[in-house]
Amino acid sequence: MTPAMQFRPESKLKLDDASAGAKPLSSGKKAEDQARVAQMAERIAELQNVFYAEHRAKLLIVLQGMDTSGKDGTIAGVFGRIDPLGIRSIAFKAPTAQELDHDYLWRVHREVPARGEIVIFNRSHYEDVLITRVHDWIDARECQRRYAQIRDFERMLAETGTVLLKFFLHISADEQKQRLQERLADPDKHWKFDPQDLKERKFWPAYQRAYADAISATDAAHAPWYLIPADSKTHRNLAIATVVLETLEQMKLAYPPPHPEYLTLAID
Secondary structure, X not given: OOHHHXXXXXXXXXXXXXXXXXXXXXXXXXXXXXXXXXHHHHHHHHHHHXXXXXXOOEEEEEXXXXXXXXHHHHHHHHHOOOOHHHEEEEEOOOOOHHHHOOOOOHHHHOOOXXXXXXXXXXXXHHHHHOHHHHOOOOOHHHHHHHHHHHHHHHHHHHHOOEEEEEEXXXXXXXXXXHHHHHHHHOHHHHHHOOHHHHHHHOOHHHHHHHHHHHHHHHOEOOEOEEEEXXXXXXXXXXXXXXXXXXXHHHOOOOOOOOOHHHHOOOOO
């Protein structure tokens, strides 16, 4: 079993049984783990250069998790060294009036990666089977219909050259409480605090069920979910970097062959 495979969810996922504080990849020393993350982030950036130049595959990375689970921190820590030319990060907020006039996948499909591009979804189409289900904006029948639509959508992406990696950043309720309190205690972090987070926190059990159901319903070999323990920010980044790096290395990326005419071209 490769290191990445240990983060694949069980077939009958119960988040209550999954430890948000687990650190299976940790050396036991935070500084060493941080150094490993930095080293892998640098290697990911190097491979992204080849990925962009090869202009063959597309990589879509989905980050989902409760508020404060570390989606922004993951983007900075794991992907921050990548040349902006070949990567985009899309933060999906509440849908606009125009987006609501279309089907729920419309705003998502237009942001998927092109050849040679890595796109990171900070939240995603899964919001439409999470918050909508928790607040009963859709019923169970509509939720099942959307699971099927999402499976079809992701299969179409995979069949047309997109590699999908979906990460659920699993934090505990206690850790979320601490991170919210830190945002309130630090004036420099007040901008990150949203009172709505406290309202959504009251629905914690319902969100855990909704995430477990969505992950179980949409996990597939061509669109795999990875369950990432996220109470430790360093180990969270270490785990995600491990999966991404392993995926890129398995692609057997290579720079395009040199153009024959360029080999004899002389520049005065």
